[in-house]
Each structure stands twice: as C-alpha cells, then as structure tokens.
Amino acid sequence: MEVKMGQIVALGYGKYFRSDSIVGFVPIEDDRGPARRTLVYVEGVTEPVVASRTEERMLKDMTREGPGEFKAAMALELIERILGDLSHARPMLRRSVKEECGLDLDEIERRICELLAGDEGNPVQEGLFQDPGLE
Numbered sequence: 001m002e003v004k005m006g007q008i009v010a011l012g013y014g015k016y017f018r019s020d021s022i023v024g025f026v027p028i029e030d031d032r033g034p035a036r037r038t039l040v041y042v043e044g045v046t047e048p049v050v051a052s053r054t055e056e057r058m059l060k061d062m063t064r065e066g067p068g069e070f071k072a073a074m075a076l077e078l079i080e081r082i083l084g085d086l087s088h089a090r091p092m093l094r095r096s097v098k099e100e101c102g103l104d105l106d107e108i109e110r111r112i113c114e115l116l117a118g119d120e121g122n123p124v125q126e127g128l129f130q131d132p133g134l135e
Helices: 054-065 065-086 090-102 107-115
Strands: 008-012 014-016 022-024 038-042 049-052
Touching: 008 049, 008 054, 008 065, 014 049, 038 054, 054 065, 054 107, 065 107, 090 107
Parallel strands: none
Antiparallel strands: 008 014, 022 038, 038 049
16 A cells, blocks of 8 residues: 555545645544544644544545545545434434435435445554554
C-alpha cells in the first residue's frame, strides 16, 4: 500500500488534511459510540485530531489514485454521518417516521451497515505505522 502524495483526506466533522501529513491513527474500538472516535496524528499538530471516520476509510483516501474519486469519498463520508445520526433515533421516533411517511429508518440503517461492511474485514492498519526497531 502506497500513500499518494497530496491527496485530500476527509476526517469528518469538516476536517481535511493532506495524505502525506498524516502520520498515524488510533482506531475506533469495538464499542463505538458518540464518545468513541478515531484519533489521527498529523505532522505539525501537537495533539491528535478527532475524526468521525474509521482508519480503514481514511487509509483508502490516502492511497486513492486520481481526483475523480474525491466525490465518492465525500458521498461515503455523508453515508457514514447518516449512519451515526441514525444511531440516535429512538424506537418511538423510528415508528413515527415510518407511519407518517413510510421511511423505514431500521432498513436504511441495516442497508448502510451492509454497504460499509462490504469493504472491511481486511486489517489494513496492522504493522503500517510500526517502528521496525521496536520488534
């Protein structure tokens, strides 16, 4: 995997950095929730930057070729944000929305999860930022 120089990487929350300035990630843990986010270490920034996206998604942006995929990355960020927002919709609201306009939030959430799971299952981060002298 080769990091492409100068690619714009969306971290979520309206934060963007160049791919060649990102030096490390602390991934989202298994029990992801509102307070659980990916930490991104950026060259020249003393504290890690909080990102709403997974390290796998950001790594894909860092290794992407060509500017034509930037819109796809922004669409993916939007889908991830919608999924996060859907997690806050309580059962009564979900029922009300379904009854009022026929929008099934449970089905949308399930389909987004399936879509996002299609690219995962591949531990891309393991060993990526390790110091060879520490082994």
